[in-house]
Amino acid sequence: MKTQKTWFITGASRGFGLEITKAVLASGDRVVATVRSRQEELLTSFDRNAELLVVTMDVTNELQVSEAVKQAISKFGKIDVVVNNAGYGLLSGVEEATNEEVKQNYEVNVFGTLNVIRAVLPFMRKQRSGHIINISSIGGLGAYVGWGLYGSTKFAIEGITEALALEVAPLGIYATVVAPGFFRTNFLDESSLFSSKRVIDDYAETVGAMRDFAAKVSYKQPGDPLKLAQAFVTLANAAKPPVHLPLGNDTLERYRSKTAAFERDIAEWIDVITGTDHDDVREDS
Template sequence: MKTWFITGASKGFGREWAEAALGRGDRVAVTSRGADVFGDLVARYGEAVLPLRLDVTDRDAVFGAVERAHDHFGALDVVVNNAGYGLFGMVEEVTAEQARAQVDVNLFGPLWVTQAALPYLREQKSGHLVQVSSIAGVLALPGLGLYHASKFGLEGFTSSLAAEVEGFGVHVTLVEPAGYATDWAGPSAVQAERSPAYEDFRANVTARPSARRGDPRATRAAILAVVDAEQPPLRIFFGDGPLPVIRQEYANRIAEWEQWDEVSRAAFGE
């Protein structure tokens, strides 16, 4: 039996994974900005569920929630940083407030949870930190610049983190989903005010056929396989399609670096 702490558990992947864990007999601290949304889980699973109200941008509140979950259950085994949202807008269109809020939730939120949980995981010399990144953490598209910035940042500090905590017996995994039928691009999203300067460009981009969306429920078995693995991956895609896209992306990067390698080496000096 594992004990989980999941942020953003009211819907989407967080909700699916909480139900997957509870359904097999695990215990879960579920967090959301509105803790009253977990009544059905409490009714079904009773004391196996600990609902907590949490804004992940409040560092003190994060540390308090993690401590409460640990004290309540007596352990923490799987910590899932799932809370996040999408900010849609060209880089020029995004306001300072929108940019800061995006990074506060998607980057600093997971950082605070990670910092709060690590002392417990180090002490028990076990545990698994699961960071919900995205294919948007390894590939950038127009119209999502600040969202990409938050996810690229999450990928960066998590890669360092994995090496830092390996000696303590703590596993770290970046889950990188492709497109799923969640409300990430719907009610949860924030839209920047559109500038007329980008209307032609935007029309060409949005005219492309929309990608097929995955079923969030299908990720239940996948997340359990990841957290149950003796040697879990540092990175794993969720979804059908990311790997061919990323193969091409990295091939293009290498080709460009090679094309400019002479200039690169000359920049080093004698």
């Protein structure tokens, strides 16, 4: 008999968060869905499902995050799975974005994720179980023109999750970082994507071309968000979940092409790479 889990999903009002919420409820589990606004709208769309608790919460507000987690525990008694989904894209050349634009992207994508992790782990440590799933991106595995700053937030999520998985493993807790490719959601429209106000003409052939491309492919991406949502349900029910889960053929290809290029660089520079130890260390080895 299936043991009912309680999920805590951030950014549940649209996109991945909404589809994952639907899939989890359909699987028979409970969901605490956090939204920045429109709480009533989400509740109504699920016919006020008794297995769903919708909480208004901004991931960048530590007090709100703490209160939301307390509400989840009060309502359902536990949190088994956390999905850190809340975030947004920043399309900009590295030189074009202001400090404030970059800091705000980090505030939501990185520090918001950390706020949730810090709030839920005391409860998971106490129950000696749980699974934290952080959403990264294809841009967190390999850089793209115009996406370097956003991608850097996702590179951070990759590294944080790797370390977290090692730290919580002895406590019976798992951590997984999921890197989706290009999925057919609202990510490339104005509701989820922010472009830097500054545009530098010298980058017209690179970042400018990416801006044009992003506008053309919006809602034409290859990934199916319904299938992604089912993948999350499968992941949460795995006996030994992985630390890394790339989703989409494009993500897999991006990772493999990057590692192949990395290996070529290593082969070409092997003497320099291996020649930087102290002589006594090299002699001992």
